[in-house]
Amino acid sequence: MLPEPSSKLASPNALPMPADWRDFIALTKPRVMTLVVFTGLCGLLVAPATLHPVLAFAAVLCIALGAGAAAALNQWYESDIDAKMKRTAQRPLPAGRMDRQSALHFGVGMSFFSVILMGVAANWFAAFILAISILFYVMIYTVWLKRRTAQNIVIGGAAGAFPPMIGWVAATGSLDVMPILLFALIFLWTPPHFWALSLYVRMDYANAGVPMLPVIAGEKVTRQHIAVYTVPMVAVAVLPWLLHLTGPLYGITAIVTSLIFMWLAWRVLIHRPVEGDGMKPEKQLFFYSILYQFILFGVLVVDKVMQ
Known part of the structure; x- marks a missing residue:
């Protein structure tokens, strides 16, 4: 069962303020994404094969979009938790600058786009691992583990470990x-x-x-x-x-x-x-x-x- 929006998001009769582009960027957790993209890029660069620069850029972009999509879906699901924490209370959803449906559509749409583009630009093995990483972060860590066990970050940490593997497979097509x-x-x-x-x-x-x-x-x-x-x-x-x-x-x-x-x-x-x-x-x-x-x-x- 999905959590209901926190009462701190807005009053019952109020609508969220219109979100702008900065709110959608905030949904992707850009500071966290920096390390994710960097390790993915490094995985691609150290692989014993090279992609055409345009395709390599597309592969790294897909890693960034996939990570951003997972972060957006994480914030969609955890908007009630974010509203109760000082360091997350000003995110777009708990602050009332965006409705949950917009965040859900944004995350799902970007997930599909990143996986399909990875398959077309690099290979479908890399796209498959990218899809697994998104699903792992959203379904295993966010939905299943985060609220249930103190070992959440131990198992859930696998989600953030996929990028260099994705970069390598994007370049080589193999592990x-x-x-x-x-x-x-x-x-x-x-x-x-x-x-x-x-x-x-x-x-x-x-x-x-x-x-x-x-x-x-x-x-x-x-x-x-x-x-x-x-x-x-x-x-x-x-x-x-x-x-x-x-x-x-x-x-x-x-x-x-x-x-x-x-x-x-x-x-x-x-x-x-x-x-x-x-x-x-x-x-x-x-x-x-x-x-x-x-x-x-x-x-x-x-x-x-x-x-």
Whole structure:
């Protein structure tokens, strides 16, 4: 059963204000999409095959459109939750700038368009994986897991791990060890990344009734989980170099940046917050984790060019 719009969206007799183009862009979560598109592009560039520049651009555009479509459908379904959280209350739906039907049509239409264009521009295997990634984010993470289990981000993290695999398959038409490792890297990176965020916005999730790990199991357990997931993530980050799939530039970068990640995760593990400290270690880990992905995937491309 789909959730009813929150009472905070607007008064019963009021209609949403007309949405403009900025509201539709906001539905796609452009800041989140930046990393998604970047990892997808890097997956395409490191693949042992090349697409015509126009087709490559179309493939990356499809990854962006698919990610934006999934984000729009996520906001359509979670408009009631977004209305209860400070950091999401000004999104187009909870703020009353758009009606839910417009968001639904926008998300569904863009989903179909991105998948069909990917099939025509690249290949239908890449289009199939793109469709799976959209469905996984919407149906598995948003509808099934988000409101039911504290492990939502662990399983749901797979949705954000598909882009480099899609980029690789768009270029080659097949899978290999490397795109699977890139998928695993993002999959294992997602829990510590989001748990660091959820530690300092825990009350937001609690007020919205979202069973994130800090809300259900407490801060201590969450800090331990961050440390536990960091270890295999680091191992997977270095593995492409150990398997001779990359050169030393990537290997050295992966080791150095991963050691910094482990140090920040350690600081989060031992941190005992007091009033007024601003949860500084948690914020540092969250923002560094984003930089970590950009560095690793960027150097991966540079490393390939230098070989």
